[in-house]
Amino acid sequence: MTDLLAGTAASVHPRSAPARIWNVVRLHLIDRRTYIGIPWLIVEMAFVITVFIAQIIGFTTGGLGTPDAIEGQRYSWAVLSPQWYLVIVGVQAISFGFPLALGFGVTRRDFYLGTALLFVLISAVNALAFAVLTQLEQVTEGWFIDTYMFNALWLGLDGFWWTCSRSS
Structure with missing residues (x-):
């Protein structure tokens, strides 16, 4: 009996720290809708x-293409709606996911680093997507209907491609 247990113990290889951290990211992404689908559904709505x-x-005012109308749309908070949702998801990831991860033998440090890595990756992808949508909005002059959502005050006045193309 001891030889059988010794044989299985010798075949178990401890995982490296990056692999354990990546497993926490994968644990969170079992339900991708929570982290990816619903935030973009919120953006769409x-x-x-x-x-x-x-x-x-x-x-009612006679047109959206006027400078005042365009400037007024820059104060929209609609573009921040997925960020507030993800704040709540982050809190729930800790409160609901942490006990499960502890049951799988994940350390607190690995759980924290894996959760932080997940939200850094989500933030980077969302920032890139919002930057592209801001540029599309600028190029199409408000989606061809003079409506602006992504070019809010805190995302830049004109965007990086738009500014570069006008300065040259």
């Missing part, structure tokens, strides 16, 4: 509502 409200304002 906020965009539809923004277009709807902007069109109502445009019809």
Whole structure:
């Protein structure tokens, strides 16, 4: 009996720290909808509502293409809606996922680093996507209907491609 246990113990290889941390990221991403799908569904719904409200304002005030109307749309908080959702998801990842991860033998340090890595990766992908959407919004002059959502005050006045192309 001891030889059998000794044989299995010798075949177990301890995982490296990066592998353990990556396993925590994978544990969180078992339900990808929570971290990827729902935030982009929120962005989509906020965009539809923004277009709807902007069109109502445009019809009642005589047009959306005026500088005042465009400047007024820069104060929209719709682009921040997925970030607030992800803050709540981060809190829930710790409170609900941590006991499960401890049951799998994950250390507190690895769980923290894996969760932090997940949210850094999500933030980087979302920042790149918002930068591209901001540029598309600028190039199409408000999605061809003078409606602006992604070019909010805190995301830059004109965007990096738009500024570079106008300065040359």
